[in-house]
Amino acid sequence: MKMKECWQEFAKFYKKSFEVNAFPVTVAISSLALFLLSQHNFLFFHVLIEVFTIVIAFSIFVIAWSSRRYTDNNFLLILGIGYFFVGVSDLIHTLSYDGMPIFLNYSTDLPTQLWILARYFEALTFLGALLFLKKDYGGKPRIPTGKADLIFTSYLAVFSLAMLAIFYWKIFPPTYIEGIGLTSFKKNSEYLISYIFLISIGLVFWKSNRLDSKMANFLSFALMIKIASELLFSYYVGVFDFFNILGHLLKFISFALLYKAVLEIGLMDPYRFLFFDLKKSQENYRETQKELRKKIEENLIEAYKHLGIANRKISLLLEMEDHSRDKKNRDKVIEYIVSLAKATSHAKTSLLYRYEGNSFFSLIMGVGYSEVDLKKIKGIYLSQAVFLKNLMKEKKRISSPCDSFKPNYLSRGEEINHFVALPILKEKYCAGFLFLGFENSTVIDNQELEFLDIFSMHASSALSRLNVLRAINKK
Numbered sequence: 356m357k358m359k360e361c362w363q364e365f366a367k368f369y370k371k372s373f374e375v376n377a378f379p380v381t382v383a384i385s386s387l388a389l390f391l392l393s394q395h396n397f398l399f400f401h402v403l404i405e406v407f408t409i410v411i412a413f414s415i416f417v418i419a420w421s422s423r424r425y426t427d428n429n430f431l432l433i434l435g436i437g438y439f440f441v442g443v444s445d446l447i448h449t450l451s452y453d454g455m456p457i458f459l460n461y462s463t464d465l466p467t468q469l470w471i472l473a474r475y476f477e478a479l480t481f482l483g484a485l486l487f488l489k490k491d492y493g494g495k496p497r498i499p500t501g502k503a504d505l506i507f508t509s510y511l512a513v514f515s516l517a518m519l520a521i522f523y524w525k526i527f528p529p530t531y532i533e534g535i536g537l538t539s540f541k542k543n544s545e546y547l548i549s550y551i552f553l554i555s556i557g558l559v560f561w562k563s564n565r566l567d568s569k570m571a572n573f574l575s576f577a578l579m580i581k582i583a584s585e586l587l588f589s590y591y592v593g594v595f596d597f598f599n600i601l602g603h604l605l606k607f608i609s610f611a612l613l614y615k616a617v618l619e620i621g622l623m624d625p626y627r628f629l630f631f632d633l634k635k636s637q638e639n640y641r642e643t644q645k646e647l648r649k650k651i652e653e654n655l656i657e658a659y660k661h662l663g664i665a666n667r668k669i670s671l672l673l674e675m676e677d678h679s680r681d682k683k684n685r686d687k688v689i690e691y692i693v694s695l696a697k698a699t700s701h702a703k704t705s706l707l708y709r710y711e712g713n714s715f716f717s718l719i720m721g722v723g724y725s726e727v728d729l730k731k732i733k734g735i736y737l738s739q740a741v742f743l744k745n746l747m748k749e750k751k752r753i754s755s756p757c758d759s760f761k762p763n764y765l766s767r768g769e770e771i772n773h774f775v776a777l778p779i780l781k782e783k784y785c786a787g788f789l790f791l792g793f794e795n796s797t798v799i800d801n802q803e804l805e806f807l808d809i810f811s812m813h814a815s816s817a818l819s820r821l822n823v824l825r826a827i828n829k830k
Contacts, residue, residue, distance in 0.1 A: 382611050386604050393600045398454045404603050405449040408610040412442030415617050423503050430488040430565075434617070436507050437480025440514045444473035465521070467530040467537075471544050472517050474585065476510075478551040481578070485558035488565050537589065545589035549582045573616035580609040685821050692814055693720045696777075696789055700807060703771060704792035708735065709824060710785060716743070719823065723792070742776055747785045750778050752808055754799055770794055775804070777811035779818060786824040789814065 393400035419435020422428075448469035451458040458465060520527040530541035556578045563571045584605035591598035689707065697705035704723030708716040714737040721729045737743050742753050753776040771792035779787035789811065793799070818824055 378611075378615060382608055385611075386608060389607060390600065390604060393603075397600070398452070400600070401452060401603060402449060404607045405445055405452075408606060409442045409445050409449070411610045411614050411618070412438040412445065415613070416442070418618065420503070428488075430484045431617075432503060433484040433487060433506060434480060436503075436510055437476060437484065439507075440510050441473050441477045441480065443514070444469055444476060448473060463533060464529055464531045467541060468521055468527050470588075471530055471541060472521070472527075474548045475544070476514075477581075478548045478555070481555040482551050482558070485555055485562060488558075488562050537591070542589045545585045549585045552578045552582045552585070567620060570616045570620050573612050573620075577609045577612035577616060580605050580612065584609060685823070688817070688821060689720050689823060690722075692817060693722050693789070696791060696807075696810060696814070697722050699810065700775070700791050700803065701793075702775075702791040703794040704790070706732070706790040706792075707779075707787065708790065709779075709787040710747075711825065714738070716787065719787070742774075743788070746776050746778055746788055750780060750783070750785050752777050752804065752811065754804055773799070775799065775807060777807055777814070779811065779824065780815045781819050781824045786815075787818070 389400055389404060392403070416435045416439035419431045423432055448466050449455070451461060451469060452466045453463045517527070528540040529538050530544075531537055556575055559566065559571055559575050559578070566574070584602045587598045587602035587605065591602070693705045693707045696702070702723070704721070706721045706724075707719045709719050711717050716735045718729065718733045718735075721732070724732070735743070737747070742755070746753055754774075756773050757771060771794060773793040775791045775793070777789040777791070778785045779789060791807075815824075
């Protein structure tokens with residue numbers, strides 16, 4: 356039994372190791388086999404590598420073009436279309452290579468020109484694809500047909516002009532001269548292409564949050580090897596020398612990494628790339644739902660809280676109405692009303708004044724003041740508090756900072772900086788007022804003010820029932 360368990364553990368370890376190491380081992384063995392082949396038959400070696408890279412290029416195009424209706428990934432679309440023309444250029448380059456019996460009336464400069472053209476397409480495609488890769492998620496999960504067609508048409512126009520420049524007008528700069536080697540244009544182009552690839556590596560890291568981590572790593576390695584390959588191609592003298600062989604081997608490895616990054620991750624595990632945006636959108640949607648649910652719950656709790664407060668205030672108003680029927684304990688009922696006004700509004704002070712006529716108000720009850728202060732404010736004339744003129748005229752609640760209407764000593768020095776004056780009405784006339792003083796309060800909530808308006812109506816009714824208010828001289 357133990358032997359069986361050991362064998363199972365070994366099998367698991369071997370399987371895991373094989374999955375991790377299969378790709379690099381396969382690439383290493385293939386590269387060694389291709390190198391040995393180059394020593395015996397360079398042309399066959401060259402055709403095998405170029406056919407492999409052409410198949411990869413066309414496969415990327417097929418994947419990108421087929422998936423354009425299901426994703427808004429501009430990176431994949433531009434990369435795919437660009438690699439279609441890279442594949443076509445490499446195909447013509449392969450067929451025109453020295454020793455191939457197809458382009459017989461052309462010099463060895465032709466395949467090198469096509470090589471440079473293909474590498475420019477490849478480098479600029481990577482740069483453009485990464486530049487148009489959005490840093491943020493979202494957008495419509497589909498690339499419009501017109502947009503895809505426009506990109507393809509643009510590539511086709513540039514490619515057609517390049518082909519005309521090489522084959523018809525023959526104005527494409529020379530890249531290789533028999534007996535001399537590479538031209539300065541070819542060498543400088545390789546350096547420029549390497550520099551563009553280097554910028555693309557920086558963009559991969561800058562926009563790594565928009566790429567799957569595995570894909571970003573493979574793309575970075577592929578671009579690094581492409582740079583090394585281009586630099587080697589700037590040194591060879593003959594089309595069959597060692598630097599040329601090594602450059603082609605590095606091209607093979609870079610396309611193998613590109614296969615791993617785009618085709619394997621993109622095709623075998625589509626959620627990692629083709630539908631990467633959709634997956635992220637779903638994650639963002641779930642996160643938004645979670646936050647929205649949390650806010651709704653918080654709002655419901657707050658709503659229930661306010662509802663509870665409202666119910667409590669309504670019950671207090673009803674209690675006040677009940678108390679007002681107890682005419683035997685009138686003073687206690689008045690004290691209850693004044694205290695209730697202070698408590699429900701969270702005011703610092705509460706004063707109830709009755710209009711006696713002749714522009715004079717007398718204090719009925721006060722809460723929040725000392726006995727000494729209450730003696731000072733037992734009576735108020737209209738001239739002593741500017742806000743009273745407005746209250747008598749408008750018969751509407753006044754809510755204001757103390758500085759605006761100067762309620763004088765009602766503000767209790769510097770302690771009260773905001774007040775609310777509620778009219779106490781009898782037969783639609785102002786028969787008194789409730790003064791509520793607030794400490795460190797600049798704004799009173801509208802809901803609180805609306806409640807105080809209702810409180811004022813009930814207080815007026817209760818005080819009238821208790822015969823606290825005096826008859827108003829209607830003249």
